[in-house]
Amino acid sequence: xxxxxxxxxxxxxxxxxxxxxxxxxxxxxxxxxxxxxxxxxxxxxxxxxxxxxxxxxxxxxxxxxxxxxxxxxxxxxxxxxxxxxxxxxxxxxxxxxxxxxxxxxxxxxxxxxxxxxxxxxxxxxxxxxxxxxxxxxxxxxxxxxxxxxxxxxxxxxxxxxxxxxxxxxxxxxxxxxxxxxxxxxxxxxxxxxxxxxxxxxxxxxxxxxxxxxxxxxxxxxxxxxxxxxxxxxxxxxxxxxxxxxxxxxxxxxxxxxxxxxxxxxxxxxxxxxxxxxxxxxxxxxxxxxxxxxxxxxxxxxxxxxxxxxxxxxxxxxxxxxxxxxxxxxxxxxxxxxxxxxxxxxxxxxxxxxxxxxxxxxxxxxxxxxxxxxxxxxx
Numbered sequence: 320x321x322x323x324x325x326x327x328x329x330x331x332x333x334x335x336x337x338x339x340x341x342x343x344x345x346x347x348x349x350x351x352x353x354x355x356x357x358x359x360x361x362x363x364x365x366x367x368x369x370x371x372x373x374x375x376x377x378x379x380x381x382x383x384x385x386x387x388x389x390x391x392x393x394x395x396x397x398x399x400x401x402x403x404x405x406x407x408x409x410x411x412x413x414x415x416x417x418x419x420x421x422x423x424x425x426x427x428x429x430x431x432x433x434x435x436x437x438x439x440x441x442x443x444x445x446x447x448x449x450x451x452x453x454x455x456x457x458x459x460x461x462x463x464x465x466x467x468x469x470x471x472x473x474x475x476x477x478x479x480x481x482x483x484x485x486x487x488x489x490x491x492x493x494x495x496x497x498x499x500x501x502x503x504x505x506x507x508x509x510x511x512x513x514x515x516x517x518x519x520x521x522x523x524x525x526x527x528x529x530x531x532x533x534x535x536x537x538x539x540x541x542x543x544x545x546x547x548x549x550x551x552x553x554x555x556x557x558x559x560x561x562x563x564x565x566x567x568x569x570x571x572x573x574x575x576x577x578x579x580x581x582x583x584x585x586x587x588x589x590x591x592x593x594x595x596x597x598x599x600x601x602x603x604x605x606x607x608x609x610x611x612x613x614x615x616x617x618x619x620x621x622x623x624x625x626x627x628x629x630x631x632x633x634x635x636x637x638x639x640x641x642x643x644x645x646x647x648x649x650x651x652x653x654x655x656x657x658x659x660x661x662x663x664x665x666x667x668x669x670x671x672x673x674x675x676x677x678x679x680x681x682x683x684x685x686x687x688x689x690x691x692x693x694x695x696x697x
Contacts (some may be wrong), residue, residue: 320349320350320351320352321347321349321351321352321406321407321695322350322352322353322403322404322405322407323340323343323350323351323352323405323406323407323408323691323695324352324353324354324400324403324405324407324408324409325340325353325354325355325356325360325365325409325410325411326354326396326400326408326409326410326411326417326420326421327354327355327356327357327360327371327410327411327412327417328355328371328374328411328412328413328415328416328417328485329371329374329412329413329512329513330357330358330359330371330512330546330547331412331512331588331589332359332411332412332413332415332417332437332543333356333357333359333360333371333411333669334359334485334570335411335412335436335437336354336356336360336411336436337356337359337360337361337362337363338483338684339361339409339436339571339683339684339687339688339691340352340363340365340409341363341684342682342684342687342688343364343688343691344690346688346692347576347692348681349697350695351357351405352365352682353365353366353368353399353403353405354366354368354394354678355367355368355369355374356371356380357371357546357547358545358546358547363443363529367621368396368399371547372547374389374392374413374416389416393416393419393420393423394423396420397420397423397424397427400420400424400431401424401427401428403648404443404645405427405431405432406431406432406694406695407432407434407691407694407695408420408421408424408429408431408432408433408434409434409436409691410433410434410435410436411435411436411437412436412437412471414435414439414682415434418435418439418452418455418456421433421435421455421456422451422455424452425454425455426455430679431542432457432458432694433455433456433457433458434457434458434459434460434690434691434694435452435458435459435460436455436457436480437459437460437686438460438461438462438466438470438477439452441481449469449470449472449473449475450473452457452473452475453473453474453475457476457694458476458477458478458690458694459475459476459477459478460477460478460480460686460687460690461478461480462480462481462482462683463479463482463626463630463677464479464492464677464679465630465677466479468687476674478686478687479679479681479686480679480683480686480687480690481677481678481679481681481682481683481686482589482592482677482678482679482683483677483683483684484589484590484592484593484596485494485592485674485677485679485680485683486678486679486683492575493571493572493575495549495572495575495576497578498565498567498572498576499539499565499579500539501672502537503537503538503539504537504538504539504577504581505538505540505541505579505581505582506531506538506539506540506541506582506584506653507538507541507543507576507577507580507582507584507585507594507599508524508540508541508542508543508583508584508585509542509543509584509585509586509590509594510524510542510544510548510552510586511548511585511586511588512545512547512548512658514548514551516586517548517551517552518681519606519607519608520586520604520605520606520644521551521552521555522555523582523604523606523644523645523646523649524542524646524649525556525559525561525644526645527558527584527646527649527650528540528561528563528564528655529561529571529646530646530647530650531650531653531654531657532561532563534654538563539563539564540563540564540565540567540607541564541565541566541567541580542556542564542565542566542567542592543567543568543573543577544567544568545567545568546568547687548568549566549567552566553566553688574593574597577593577594577597577599578597578599580597581599581657582597582599582600582601582653582656582657582663583599583600583601583602584601584602584604584649584653585601585602585603585604586603586604587603587604587605587624587625587638587640589626591603591625591626591627591636592626592627592674595627595636595670595671595673596617597675598667598671599667600656600663600666600667601666602636602637602638602639602643602649602652602653602656603624603625603636603637603638603640604638604639604640605624605638605639605640605641605644606640606641606644607641623638624638624640625638627670627673630673630676630677631673632671635666635669635670636666636670639652
């Protein structure tokens with residue numbers, strides 16, 4: 320029996336991995352799995368060797384503060400993978416964790432095929448990393464077609480599979496009448512999947528809601544949470560006692576709510592693609608501690624945080640980053656859009672053109688599972 324070890328480092332990677340493995344399981348039932356994952360991989364019958372929360376660190380300073388703990392977790396993970404003796408190590412995103420593990424595994428067991436899904440953003444910073452990847456990665460799966468040139472240049476096996484968020488559709492309708500009053504317009508809010516993001520962005524977004532409620536009475540604010548973050552968000556909302564806020568974590572319900580939203584405020588990240596794919600106008604927000612920000616500012620070689628803006632080399636979707644990421648600026652920007660439907664329509668038209676350019680012809684999960692299958696046969 321063939322074996323695959325799936326290695327993720329955060330909830331978004333767990334979600335991406337589950338879509339690929341679900342497809343692979345349908346076509347290849349005779350495979351044994353183990354993983355470092357979360358609720359999504361667990362839901363398809365693959366138990367994690369430990370809680371994903373143990374490694375969901377973000378930011379340079381938090382990593383430095385936890386350096387010995389992280390090193391031990393990396394080494395423990397390597398030991399578990401070697402003990403499992405997989406044919407394939409399938410790592411997904413979170414390169415600071417997953418690729419460090421993959422590199423160590425490859426040194427110990429060169430026969431294990433290493434396939435990484437979601438290429439590190441070498442076009443953002445540290446392009447020189449590619450030469451190192453060549454030493455321990457057998458194949459890399461790309462979400463964006465413009466990334467291919469970077470890996471072709473170093474002769475690293477790669478496949479453009481497309482981004483799964485660009486093909487996502489609501490599978491079944493759920494009656495949301497108990498959740499969404501008919502007289503309310505929905506504004507979707509995304510405060511991040513990591514606790515270090517949510518702890519910074521959630522208070523800012525709650526203050527933004529208070530400002531909106533002072534001026535309007537016809538909006539419902541819906542936080543799109545993960546299973547891991549929903550309790551934290553709910554507890555914080557209970558403290559402020561605001562009635563027109565809901566928190567949802569079910570993927571299908573979240574997609575349905577997003578599709579009926581009039582606007583979205585989202586932290587910077589891949590979720591922005593999901594918002595664009597639903598044709599919902601939005602703004603991007605992000606804030607980190609000062610030291611992290613200065614390090615990123617020094618190292619990053621691009622002007623924008625959002626992938627749509629990066630591809631277009633202009634601000635299609637407004638970005639409120641760091642000092643601009645405050646309740647008053649968010650309020651001002653959101654109200655400006657809501658009062659100008661033509662500007663919202665233009666944003667939708669602009670990002671729709673970009674999505675058409677980066678969308679794969681088939682499903683990302685199909686393409687990725689096909690690559691995994693080819694390595695199981697060879």
